[in-house]
Amino acid sequence: MNGANDRKLDAFLLPLLAILIGLTLGAVVMLLGGYDPIAAYQALLNKAFGSMYNFGETIRQITPLILTGLAVAFAFRTGLFNIGAEGQFLVGSLASLYVGIEWTFLPPVAHAAAAVAAGALAGAFWGALVGYAKAKRGVHEVITSIMLNWIALFFVNYMVRTFFLPSGQQRSVPVAESAFLNIPFVTELFNNARLNFGFVIALVAAVFFHYYLFRTKGGFELRAVGFNRHAAQYAGMNVNGGIVRAMAISGAFAGIAGATEVLGVFHYQSVLTVSPGYGFQGIAVAMIGGAAAFGTVLGAVLMGILTFGAAGMQFGAKVPPELVSIIIALIIFFLAASGIIKPLTRWTHTRKARKEAEKA
Structure with a gap:
């Protein structure tokens, strides 16, 4: 004991x-x-919490980190290494962009929910590709997930340029307001900060992470496969199916992160020369959080404060970011x-x- x-x-x-x-x-x-380290840390905290606007923007920064951290942590818990959360984030943002622009026949709440679901499904599909290659062909998930990151970046850029980019612009047409995740009274409370409903979605995702892994039969099977694949197979579990399912759920978390950024923060998709980096930061968040749901949320809080507060250190204490x-x-x-x-x-x-x- x-x-x-x-x-x-x-x-x-x-x-x-x-x-x-x-x-x-x-x-x-x-x-x-x-x-001066004391002045630097004071400037960092002031940037993160010094006003309602900064506080809201700090939470906004934390939101995608929770979700990409959960994506990496979920794979860790099932014995897999998802280094492809970045690509899953990107395809999730593209899918939510499409639904947000094109599905205007839906009423506001349903439209936003459908756009988030599209992001989750796109991320799940991108993650499942990694799981399939691992389960059926024995290709290590680190290799395929890293390569799919680059494919996702170029694929998203191609789709945005071809179908959603106005002439002479570097960002897509905006999604319809009915798909926004922003809540007007919350925006006013935080002085027009881009804090949105995505933060609530991220917390719900963390609850789902813990409940599914530790309170359901499917979660037990995934953890068993992660602990000892051969023993799980001997016990009659579908090991290959479990690998694909684990990577799909992992990818869904990252896809939702991409959706929350498009629907709640920017309301458009830019043509990107480099990846935004949330998927790679999710690896650090998962490590800090010990690959646990609650720990990952705390890790995202720390990372969000540090990354958003870096500007305060730079301008308030003249410390390089x-x-x-x-x-x-x-x-x-x-x-x-x-x-x-x-x-x-x-x-x-x-x-x-x-x-x-x-x-x-």
Whole structure:
């Protein structure tokens, strides 16, 4: 029992220690560069929370990170590595753009729901392609998902240029207002920040993630396949089908992220020279969150604050925004190299055991 409790405590302490060490070493780097770390962190927090508008924009930044983080974490939980959340995000944004522009015969709420569902289905299809290649042909999912990222980028650009791009523009025609995820009174409350209903969708997705994996038969089978594929097959589970299903659900999360950006933030799709990066940031979010639903939400909150607050550090404390990338990289490094900080958690366990012994 104590061992199980220690593992649960480690799951909380390791990310927390990695974050604290990353922030501390980031402060050291700032000092070495001649910057004031206290002023820098104050500027970061002021940018993130200094006004209702900034607070709303911070939540807006967090929203797609929750969803792409869930996409990566779900695959991790089922023994797979989804490095293709970026491509799934892009095809999801394209599908929601199409429905948002063309399906104007639907009433407002139904139109928005259909556009989000289209994004989820497109992302699921893109993820299922990776799962199929893994299940039927044995192709490693890291290779196919990375390659599909590039295919998605060029495919989305082609479709936008061909069907949705006005002459001389670099962004598509806007989606119909009936497909917007924005809520007027919320927009007014946050001084016209682009916070939208996508944040609620992201939180619901996190609840679904946990419930499906840990409270349903299908989720148990996916976790069993992830733990030991051969044992799952011996137990009569459909291993290949489970791989495809896991990647499809993973891709659906990322596809919804793309939909929320198109329908709730920009209301159009740009012609992109590079990927927006939310899928790759989702890898860091999933790692910080320990591939757990609640942890992924917290990881997205941290990443959202750091990325949106970077502008505050740059303009308020004259700190280069690259330093934020260094801080994030340090946090991920200590999470990946958890053996470096595990002695600290062992000290915590020893101290806890000593106190329990004294009470006994």
